[in-house]
Amino acid sequence: MLTVTCGLLLAVGYYAITSLKPLEVAEPEPTESCTITANGDTRDLDVEQAANAATVNGVAFALDMPEDAVVIAYATVWQESKFFNIDYGDRDSLGLFQQRPSQEWGEPEQIMDQVFATRSFYEELKEVPGYQEMPVYEAAQAVQRSADGFAYDQHEDLSRVMAAAFNGSGGPAVSCWYESKTSPKSDVAEAKAELKRVFGTDPDDLPVTDGPRTGEIGWSMAVWAVTHARDYGLASVTFGDQRWRAVAGKEGWSTVPDGAARGTLVLK
Template sequence: MLAALGVVVVGGSVVAVQQLDQSEVLVRERCSATVGANTFELTPTQAGNAALISGVAVNRGLPARAASIAIATAIQESRLENIDYGDDAGPDSRGLFQQRPSQGWGTQEQIMTPLYATGAFYDALVEVPDYESLPITEAAQTVQRSAFPQAYADHEPEGRAFASALTGNSPAALDCTLREPTGTGDALAVSIAADEVFGPLGGAADGTRLTMDVTGTLGWAAAQWAVANASALHITTVSYSGLEWARADGGWTSTTTEPGTLTIAVAGATP
């Protein structure tokens, strides 16, 4: 939409000013997970990282509890951001989980790669006996060896909510409120990004639209991964299992979909 012109009085003089479109000014971009009566919010960047963490758990066949632990840990360690500086634990702490090369987590380049860092976290977590039944503080601390182990429990509710949505266990539980896309999307790039997280999903991309044959919790995990990454990947709509998320409106509404087919449209797609 074109920007509108308005007038203000400055020192007794009338001055023309440009007023931005309302969507450019008032929209605070955010992603929310609603499970039961509770709703939690993250920024789009944080939500994209949470979706990666959950997607890797799905790809590895791990339970949603593993994703809950990992997300809560990353919230505490890095605010779910891929930070390239150390925390109080030491100057070589890096990445989503503030892992340290000096503790054998890998090189700085590796732990600054979210996919690698997440895999390394899960590699350690699954070695913790009965981690699924442990309090999150104990499970996370066994992996992280933090100076502030009790802090992990503070983030268990939002970790559980986002993990439930992003592993597909809570359908249509993730929503993102976003501005209009500023660039043109690429369905093939969306397919490649999804395959990196979930493993090959067999998507068919035509440049502006991606379709994938997925079912059940995997389908909902991939659908809500797409919503979480809508800002970064210029995604405009996500349709699955009789529901559609539309960037312009937010929320999930009823629509007609093919059974077992996930459809993702990116900016530039025709209706």
């Protein structure tokens, strides 16, 4: 009887100990995220990363830079900041491109402005002879002059996928979903003002004939608006017969019968 009792106690004790082990629970999917699809590849990005990527691409339109320039800029930003606009870095480096005030890239508050920082990068890239024919990492290094220029090479493939998605040539290739409670009150006017500052073109002036060589500016503006919808409280973005709605979640874009006039962008 004693043997049975001890065995029972041991079994109960073992069960109690093993039952205290933490359960393996699958991590919940992010409630806010963006997806890009291009060149037969699909990638997920944090909302901030996608928004900054859209801006880096948009500034290329303002300066009439080719898609190759965007690929070089993207490879640079992946290496320097992973598309987060950080206010710290090596020595006095700041921002997306980790530009240094002491190296005459601008004042700290200017460098932290994504539009200013991106424009500065492209202006320097323009001065690199034959940058479009160079390997991506060499062109990036010619601008950045970093300690290890070859490090940019590892980001080329992803940067090409992103450039093809954000330049608008693939239509609704970027979609985001948000928690509605995080969105501010809708401010369409402010969103359009920032679109004009980024792209150098008023979104109300679409369609543009003989636009920049960067890509399809109308669609590029549309995906920029989607990545910034949380910031401006946008509930929908419509371009042509395609509409992105915030309430659609991961479904994102859909074809609608009441779309915008051909080549025009509607934000609500």
